[in-house]
Amino acid sequence: MSRSRLIGMRMSEALSALEKYLAKVEARGPLPDGARAALLALPTRIKRFGTYQDIVREGDRTGESCFVESGLVSRYRTLRNGTRQILSFHMPGDMVDLQSALVVVADHGIRTHMPTIVVAIPHDDILRIAAAHPAIGRAFWFDTLVDAAIFREWTVNVGRRNTRERAAHLLLEFAVRFEAAGLVRDGEFELPVSQNDLADALGITAVHMNRTLQWLRGERLIRTHM
Structure with missing residues (x-):
């Protein structure tokens, strides 16, 4: 495969992940044109993982957050006795670890459940675009609120x-x-x-x-x- 073809595939995968996230955001309401363009123009890095590979390990200091382009991942904690609690699942179009833009030390791991492609965005760029485009900042904030609502439902599910x-x-x-x-x-x-x-x-x-x-x-x- 030629280098130009490979670069083209990577750009396509990155754009696909951002477009999936954008579609999820705009299901709640359209973004201004400038905000849409800025989101799709974010600098990206493609990462490929096999089945049951860690994207982030508990205690890692990460400099980027990830969108899922394809595959399935979960957040999890492992106890001292080796038992594991899965905290949530994430699928294409999800931003898995937005909170890491502010909480830089991971308090949980992120692992794949099948061959997975994620698109990594540097934290500095996430914070920059959220500050420059309030509509994107609100979309990111809404994502964290949805995550919190799902966590609350999981607490009820496991507890009661x-x-x-x-x-x-x-x-x-x-x-x-x-x-x-x-x-x-x-x-x-x-x-x-x-x-x-x-x-x-x-x-x-x-x-x-x-x-x-x-x-x-x-x-x-x-x-x-x-």
Whole structure:
């Protein structure tokens, strides 16, 4: 592959990630033309990861935030005994770690669940564009509020719902968010996470997760294809 072709592919991937984020932002209301152009012109760096690779490790000092162009990632914490709690999932069009522009030491890790491409934006440029374009600053702020709302719902889910309700809620969240990202076809979507991953998101064992999925299938609440 020629160097010019490779550069063209990288520019296309970066623009695709920014356009997906822009589409999500403008679903709430259009941005001014100047703000749209500034967002799409942000300097970017393409990063490719395989399955179950860390994008950020807990304790890292990061100088950039990432948009998901393709794939699926999660934020997670690992305890001293080696157990893991998944905190959230992120899909194409999401900015995964906007908070790191101000909180520079990561208090959680970010890991892929399938081959993933992210587009990294330097923190200085994120802060600059937010200050220069108030509409973008408000969009970034809104993103953090949505993240906080999802975190609150996850707290209720893990803390107060029974296991079947927890699993059903998480699967419905996937369905809604994948549909918003244009990844649902005929009511179905690919979910590239293992039963261990789902268990770590719901605070249960993998064995309990397996039984719960069997119950949901038996009640015809979900359908799976291998």
